[in-house]
Amino acid sequence: MVNDSKKCWLAITGICFASAVQPINFSLVTIGVPAIQKEFSASILELQWMLNIFGIVISIFLVTMGRLADTFGRKRLFLTGILGAGCSSLMSGFASSPAWIIAAQGIMGLAGSILLPVSQALISHAFPDKERGRAIGIWASMMGTALCAGPIVGGSLISLWGWRSIFFINIPLLLLALPLILRYAKESKSVIHRGELDLAGLIVLAVAIGSLVVGIVQGPDWGWDSPRILLLLGIFILSTISLIFIERKARFPIIHPEFFLKPTFLFASLGNFCMMFYVWPFLFLMPLYLQNVRNDTPFQAGLIMLFAMTPVALFSSSVGKFYGKVGPRAPIILGFLSFLVSIVLQFFFEATSSLLLTSAGCLFFGIGTVLIWGPSTTAAISALPKDLAAVASGGFSTVQEIGGTVGLTIIGTLFRIGHPQFMVGFRYGLWALAPILAIGLLAALPLSKHKTK
Numbered sequence: 001m002v003n004d005s006k007k008c009w010l011a012i013t014g015i016c017f018a019s020a021v022q023p024i025n026f027s028l029v030t031i032g033v034p035a036i037q038k039e040f041s042a043s044i045l046e047l048q049w050m051l052n053i054f055g056i057v058i059s060i061f062l063v064t065m066g067r068l069a070d071t072f073g074r075k076r077l078f079l080t081g082i083l084g085a086g087c088s089s090l091m092s093g094f095a096s097s098p099a100w101i102i103a104a105q106g107i108m109g110l111a112g113s114i115l116l117p118v119s120q121a122l123i124s125h126a127f128p129d130k131e132r133g134r135a136i137g138i139w140a141s142m143m144g145t146a147l148c149a150g151p152i153v154g155g156s157l158i159s160l161w162g163w164r165s166i167f168f169i170n171i172p173l174l175l176l177a178l179p180l181i182l183r184y185a186k187e188s189k190s191v192i193h194r195g196e197l198d199l200a201g202l203i204v205l206a207v208a209i210g211s212l213v214v215g216i217v218q219g220p221d222w223g224w225d226s227p228r229i230l231l232l233l234g235i236f237i238l239s240t241i242s243l244i245f246i247e248r249k250a251r252f253p254i255i256h257p258e259f260f261l262k263p264t265f266l267f268a269s270l271g272n273f274c275m276m277f278y279v280w281p282f283l284f285l286m287p288l289y290l291q292n293v294r295n296d297t298p299f300q301a302g303l304i305m306l307f308a309m310t311p312v313a314l315f316s317s318s319v320g321k322f323y324g325k326v327g328p329r330a331p332i333i334l335g336f337l338s339f340l341v342s343i344v345l346q347f348f349f350e351a352t353s354s355l356l357l358t359s360a361g362c363l364f365f366g367i368g369t370v371l372i373w374g375p376s377t378t379a380a381i382s383a384l385p386k387d388l389a390a391v392a393s394g395g396f397s398t399v400q401e402i403g404g405t406v407g408l409t410i411i412g413t414l415f416r417i418g419h420p421q422f423m424v425g426f427r428y429g430l431w432a433l434a435p436i437l438a439i440g441l442l443a444a445l446p447l448s449k450h451k452t453k
Contacts, residue, residue, distance in 0.1 A: 032166045045217065082174050085170065152299075152303060152305075154166045154302055264382075268328065289349065289422070336441035342362075
């Protein structure tokens, strides 16, 4: 017989395996994009959509899937997310065109919008208060490790067996997770939020994000002054205004406008938005630069990308302690300064750039990420009462994913404008990123400079 404590830890093992598919898939796709481009002669636009569609879908459904889990059962919906992730991985691995991969990544975005919030809810429900913090810490560590492992695992798989193998690697993780969750995870529902879905907010948010992304991505091809682009941007403006009014009246809104009246939540969210605005384009363009310009192998590119990923795994705990002593302002400012150093170094990137220069550009990116991510998240959630922590986390995560999606949309489009001269388009993107990071740095200034209590 397995006692209750062992059941909980077996359950979290399965939850972690399944949840890790989402970050590892994202990092694997970014390192695999050059190989996919070569096999299908894919355009930069098609490559951009492979990541954009993931961001659009997860941004729209993140909070709603948490509410559906509260209503119909968290374990049941989590298993549905596992099924969706498995179908997406198989579709991508057997894809015969870029369109199939784009569709599959849309399904992965939907699966991710389930796995991310519901995994935390399952863990919180399974463990008593005294062990819950440790369990969630293990989950967070697993997610960070999966993200960090992506480049080197992906580079190795592509070098050995080709790009399709990066999608098939998800299947063993899901197969390991499935029996553990079926047998040991406890089913649970909410007695408060059952049946409460903000359908109007969901639809309008989808229209707002979709119209903005499509308008920016297709602008260079359709013409910035074409009726279709102007119509899409007009729809974005009207739907955004409508969303504010709808969310103010909704009983359980996707995004709570009143949260942003709290200065700490507002400025921490803005800083996190600006961080993700840089993170997604970096992870998209850097593997292309390393493999298409420097002519590194996928494995070599993965090794270099480790400099961007490992600070998140190695220093998250230290940054958390630093935050506890000095508050959010100092680490976030240092993080954006590190980002700016990374961008300056990237301006000097060429086909013959040294390993030292490229690694340094990646390293400062990684340091900036770890200095901003944890402190901005903690500051935002801590700005609200504890009984609103889950709702605040959902809204904050939605803003975070929108930041990554919009950043990739804008920077990727600027890159395409400068393409086929790779470095011209690359530098267009860097020039646009600099003011965004400056905004993030300024957003940190009103945050507390005092240690937390």
